[in-house]
Amino acid sequence: MFNGIYNIISQCLSSSTSTLSHARQAHAHILKLNLYGDTYITSRLLSHYANNFCFSQVTNLVLHFFPYPTLPSFTTVINVFARSHQYDAVLRLFSLLGHKGLAPDGFLLPSAIKACTALQALKPGMQVHGYAFASGHALDSILASSLVHMYLKCESVGDAQRLFDEMPDRDVVVWSAMIAGYSRRGMVERAKEMFSEMRSEGVEPNLVSWNGMLGGFSNAGWHVEAVELFKTMMGEGFLPDGSTISCVLPALGQLEDGVAAKQVHGYVIKEGLGLDRFVVSALLDIYGKCGCTQEMLRVFDEVDQREVGSLNAFLNGLSRNGLIDTALEMFRKFLDEGVELNVVTWTSMISSCVQDGKDMEALELFREMQAHGVEPNAVTIPSLIPACGNISALRHGKQIHCFSLRKGIFDDVYVSSALIDMYAKCGRIQLSRLCFDKMLDPNLVSWNAVMKGYAMHGKAKETIEMFRMMQESGLEPDEISYTCVLYACAQNGLTEEGWQYFNSMSEEHGIEPKTEHYACMVTLLSRVGKLEEAYSLIKEMPFEPDACIWGALLSSCRVHHNLSLGETAAKKLFLLEPDNPGNYILLSNIYASKGMWDEVDRIRDVMKSKGLRKNPGYSWIEIGNKVHTLLAGDKSHPQMQDILAKLEKLSVEMKKCGHLPKTGFVLQDVEEQEKEQILCGHSEKLAVVLGLLNTSPGQPLQVIKNLRICGDCHAAIKFISSLEGREIFVRDTNRFHHFKDGVCSCGDHW
Structure with a gap:
C-alpha cells in the first residue's frame, strides 16, 4: 500500500501536466506519511509550489518541515522566483540559507544580486557581496559586474567604484555601467574621464556606452552637454538607434530646439525608427514643447499602433499649446474606442483643465476616473485640489481630503501643501493651519502656502509670525516667502514693516526684489494714500516696470480718485497691454467718479474701435454638491x-x-x-x-x-x-x- 501511495505522489509531482491541485494532493500524502525526509519528493514539491508562486507554502515547508533541504532545491525555487520578478520572495528565501546550514554558490548568488538590484536594497546587497567575497565567487568577472550594477542602482557610487577598481578584467559592459552611473548623477566631468580611461585601457565604447552617458546627461538636466555628446557620437561614426534618439530628443525639448528636432526626425524616417514607441513618444513630446503642433499632429496620425505613452505625450502637447478643448475631445474619443488609459493620462487631463480654468471639468474627470477603475495617486490629488480652491468648492475639497486620508497619501508633502492652499481659498484658514500643523516635515512650499493663506485673509500678524517661525525652523525664505509677507503688509497698510521686509530681502538673504515685490510695495504705499511715493519707487526700479506694477498704481488711483497719476499709469498700460479691457475700465471709472462723462464716452469709443468688451462680473457659490454661477445682470x-x-x-x-x-x-x-x-x-x-x-x-x-x-x-x-x-x-x-x-x-x- 505504501509503495502505491508513493507512486501516486511521484506521478503527481513528475508529470508534465501536473497542476497546483496535483501538488496539493501530493502534499497531503506527504503530510500523512511523514515523507519530508525524502529529498527527491520534497524538492519536486517545492518546485511545483514555486512555479505556481505559492510563496507562503514554500516558506512554510522550508522553515518548519524540511529537516535537510538541499542547496539545489533552494536554488531551483529561488531562480524561479527571480525569473518571475518575485524579488521580495527571493531575498526572504535567501535569508533562510544560513538557518539551514547552507552556503550560497555561484548558481544562486546572481539571482540574489538581481533581486537586490531590482529592489534597490543596499544593505541586503552588501550582505550578498560579503557571501560572494568570503566564498571566492566575487572574483568571477560576471558576478562582480552584477555587484557593480547593484551598487549603482542603490545610489552607492563610491562602493561601485571601489569594487570596479578591484576587478582584474573589466569589459565594455561594466565600463558602460560606471559611465552611465556618473552621468545620471550629473557628474559630467567624471563621466567623461571614465570614458577616456576606458579607451586608454584598450576597451572601445559601443552604442550602449554612448547611450548610457547620453541618457544620463539628459535625465540629470545637462541638456546642452547631452546634445554636444550626441554630435560627437555622430562625428565618430556611431549610428544612433532608437534608444539614442529617445535620449537626445528630451534634451532638445528642454532647449526648445525645434529645428534640431526636425533634423533628428528626418534621421528617424530615413533609418526606419518610426515604429519604436519610445521614439514616437519623444517626438510627440518635443514637438509639443517647441509649439510645433502641425508636426506633432502629423507624427500622431502616422502611428499605426498607438500605445498609452504616445497618447499621453500627444494630449500633453495639445494642452501645453492652448488646445485643451481639442485634447479633451481626443481624450473622449480614446475612451469611447475602449483605449486603456492609465493614471498618468487621467492626471494629465485633470491638471490641464485646472491650469486652463476648467475647474468643474477637472472635478468631473476625477469622478469619471474612479468610475473607470483607475486609482488616483499622490500626483493626481495635488493636481485636482486647486480646482476646489479656485471655485471655492469646500464640500468637494473636503471629500478629496477624506479620499487622500483613506488612501494613505495625506502625508505626501505636495498633497498637504495643496490642501493648505485649498482651505485658505475656501475661507477656512483655521483648517489650513490645522493641515499644516499635522505635517511631519513641512518644506518651504508648505510654509509659503500657509503664509499665503494668512495674507489672503488679511491676517498680517499671523503671516509675520509664520515667517519668523519658518526661519527659526532652519529654512531660509525664498522669493515667494517675501511676496507673502509683503502682500500681508499691503493688505493691512503696514508701511514701516513693509519697508523693513523689502530692504531685508537683499541685505540679509541676498534676494534681489523682483516685479512682484515691487508691486506689493506700490500697492502698500498707494493704499495708504502715498501715491507720489509709490510713483517715485516705480521710477527708481532697476528694471523696466511691467503691467503688474502700473496696474497696481492705476488700481489705487481709482480708489483715491487721483486723475493725473491715473492717466500716467493708464498710458503705460495701454502700451504694455493694448488689448486688456480692465485698464480702460479703471481709467473710465476715475473719469466717471469726477463726472467727466465726455472722457468716459471717449474711452468707451476707444474700446469699441478695438473690439474690447468689459469683463462681466460673475460669482460662484457652492450649495450642496453643486456650484452655481451667477452673472451680473443675468436673469437666467x-x-x-x-x-x-x-x-x-x-x-x-x-x-x-x-x-x-x-x-x-x-x-x-x-x-x-x-x-x-x-x-x-x-x-x-x-x-x-x-x-x-x-x-x-x-x-x-x-x-x-x-x-x-x-x-x-x-x-x-x-x-x-x-x-x-x-x-x-x-x-x-x-x-x-x-x-x-x-x-x-x-x-x-x-
Whole structure:
C-alpha cells in the first residue's frame, strides 16, 4: 500500500501536466506519511509550489518541515522566483540559507544580486557581496559586474567604484555601467574621464556606452552637454538607434530646439525608427514643447499602433499649446474606442483643465476616473485640489481630503501643501493651519502656502509670525516667502514693516526684489494714500516696470480718485497691454467718479474701435454638491424671481435702518433709481441671496467673485450678515472678506 501511495505522489509531482491541485494532493500524502525526509519528493514539491508562486507554502515547508533541504532545491525555487520578478520572495528565501546550514554558490548568488538590484536594497546587497567575497565567487568577472550594477542602482557610487577598481578584467559592459552611473548623477566631468580611461585601457565604447552617458546627461538636466555628446557620437561614426534618439530628443525639448528636432526626425524616417514607441513618444513630446503642433499632429496620425505613452505625450502637447478643448475631445474619443488609459493620462487631463480654468471639468474627470477603475495617486490629488480652491468648492475639497486620508497619501508633502492652499481659498484658514500643523516635515512650499493663506485673509500678524517661525525652523525664505509677507503688509497698510521686509530681502538673504515685490510695495504705499511715493519707487526700479506694477498704481488711483497719476499709469498700460479691457475700465471709472462723462464716452469709443468688451462680473457659490454661477445682470437662473424678491425685502430693511444704496459706485450717467436697480444686479449680492434661500438658518455662506467687490455690495453684505445672523465669506480678486455681525475682517480697507 505504501509503495502505491508513493507512486501516486511521484506521478503527481513528475508529470508534465501536473497542476497546483496535483501538488496539493501530493502534499497531503506527504503530510500523512511523514515523507519530508525524502529529498527527491520534497524538492519536486517545492518546485511545483514555486512555479505556481505559492510563496507562503514554500516558506512554510522550508522553515518548519524540511529537516535537510538541499542547496539545489533552494536554488531551483529561488531562480524561479527571480525569473518571475518575485524579488521580495527571493531575498526572504535567501535569508533562510544560513538557518539551514547552507552556503550560497555561484548558481544562486546572481539571482540574489538581481533581486537586490531590482529592489534597490543596499544593505541586503552588501550582505550578498560579503557571501560572494568570503566564498571566492566575487572574483568571477560576471558576478562582480552584477555587484557593480547593484551598487549603482542603490545610489552607492563610491562602493561601485571601489569594487570596479578591484576587478582584474573589466569589459565594455561594466565600463558602460560606471559611465552611465556618473552621468545620471550629473557628474559630467567624471563621466567623461571614465570614458577616456576606458579607451586608454584598450576597451572601445559601443552604442550602449554612448547611450548610457547620453541618457544620463539628459535625465540629470545637462541638456546642452547631452546634445554636444550626441554630435560627437555622430562625428565618430556611431549610428544612433532608437534608444539614442529617445535620449537626445528630451534634451532638445528642454532647449526648445525645434529645428534640431526636425533634423533628428528626418534621421528617424530615413533609418526606419518610426515604429519604436519610445521614439514616437519623444517626438510627440518635443514637438509639443517647441509649439510645433502641425508636426506633432502629423507624427500622431502616422502611428499605426498607438500605445498609452504616445497618447499621453500627444494630449500633453495639445494642452501645453492652448488646445485643451481639442485634447479633451481626443481624450473622449480614446475612451469611447475602449483605449486603456492609465493614471498618468487621467492626471494629465485633470491638471490641464485646472491650469486652463476648467475647474468643474477637472472635478468631473476625477469622478469619471474612479468610475473607470483607475486609482488616483499622490500626483493626481495635488493636481485636482486647486480646482476646489479656485471655485471655492469646500464640500468637494473636503471629500478629496477624506479620499487622500483613506488612501494613505495625506502625508505626501505636495498633497498637504495643496490642501493648505485649498482651505485658505475656501475661507477656512483655521483648517489650513490645522493641515499644516499635522505635517511631519513641512518644506518651504508648505510654509509659503500657509503664509499665503494668512495674507489672503488679511491676517498680517499671523503671516509675520509664520515667517519668523519658518526661519527659526532652519529654512531660509525664498522669493515667494517675501511676496507673502509683503502682500500681508499691503493688505493691512503696514508701511514701516513693509519697508523693513523689502530692504531685508537683499541685505540679509541676498534676494534681489523682483516685479512682484515691487508691486506689493506700490500697492502698500498707494493704499495708504502715498501715491507720489509709490510713483517715485516705480521710477527708481532697476528694471523696466511691467503691467503688474502700473496696474497696481492705476488700481489705487481709482480708489483715491487721483486723475493725473491715473492717466500716467493708464498710458503705460495701454502700451504694455493694448488689448486688456480692465485698464480702460479703471481709467473710465476715475473719469466717471469726477463726472467727466465726455472722457468716459471717449474711452468707451476707444474700446469699441478695438473690439474690447468689459469683463462681466460673475460669482460662484457652492450649495450642496453643486456650484452655481451667477452673472451680473443675468436673469437666467431658475430662482431669479425669488432672489430679486428677497433682495427687495433686504433693501427695504436696510433703508429702515438708515443704510442707503451707495449709488456712487454706479459709474454710469443714469438716474438714481436706475442706479439702485443696477446695484441689485451685482453678482455677489445675487450669490449671497441664493445661499440664503437654499441653506439652513445660521449656516455660513461662501462666495467667490472674479472681480473686486464693490463698495455698495460690501456695505450690503455687512448688513445682511447682521440681519440674517450669518457668517459670509467673500473672496474677490484681491483678498478674503469675512463678514460677521455687521463687521468685515478687512476693516473696510481693501
